[in-house]
Amino acid sequence: MLKRIGLLLLVLGIVLAVLTLTALNSGSIELDLAFFAGTYPVSIVLVATFIFGTVFGMLCMTAFVFRLIHERRTLRRALRLSESEVSSLRSLPLSDAD
Numbered sequence: 624m625l626k627r628i629g630l631l632l633l634v635l636g637i638v639l640a641v642l643t644l645t646a647l648n649s650g651s652i653e654l655d656l657a658f659f660a661g662t663y664p665v666s667i668v669l670v671a672t673f674i675f676g677t678v679f680g681m682l683c684m685t686a687f688v689f690r691l692i693h694e695r696r697t698l699r700r701a702l703r704l705s706e707s708e709v710s711s712l713r714s715l716p717l718s719d720a721d
Contacts, residue, residue: 636667644666644669645666651665652664652665652668679698
């Protein structure tokens with residue numbers, strides 16, 4: 624329940640920030656990139672930049688995430704092998720008992 628309230632407050636905060644950004648920056652920017660050019664409102668350019676930056680950051684993290692997934696799989700396999708070895712050793716009778 625607390626998690627949903629926190630998420631709702633975060634979304635409302637982002638919406639409020641975007642509305643404030645739009646209201647305070649009513650000017651336009653002439654954007655001339657290699658593949659397109661045009662005049663766009665400042666708020667749209669800032670929001671698009673934020674979205675592209677987020678997507679780029681996620682793409683940069685994929686190699687790290689895949690490496691962690693592979694390491695986790697390897698560690699689980701080693702744990703399973705160790706647990707089976709321990710259980711087989713526990714089932715052996717004691718030979719040193721007096």
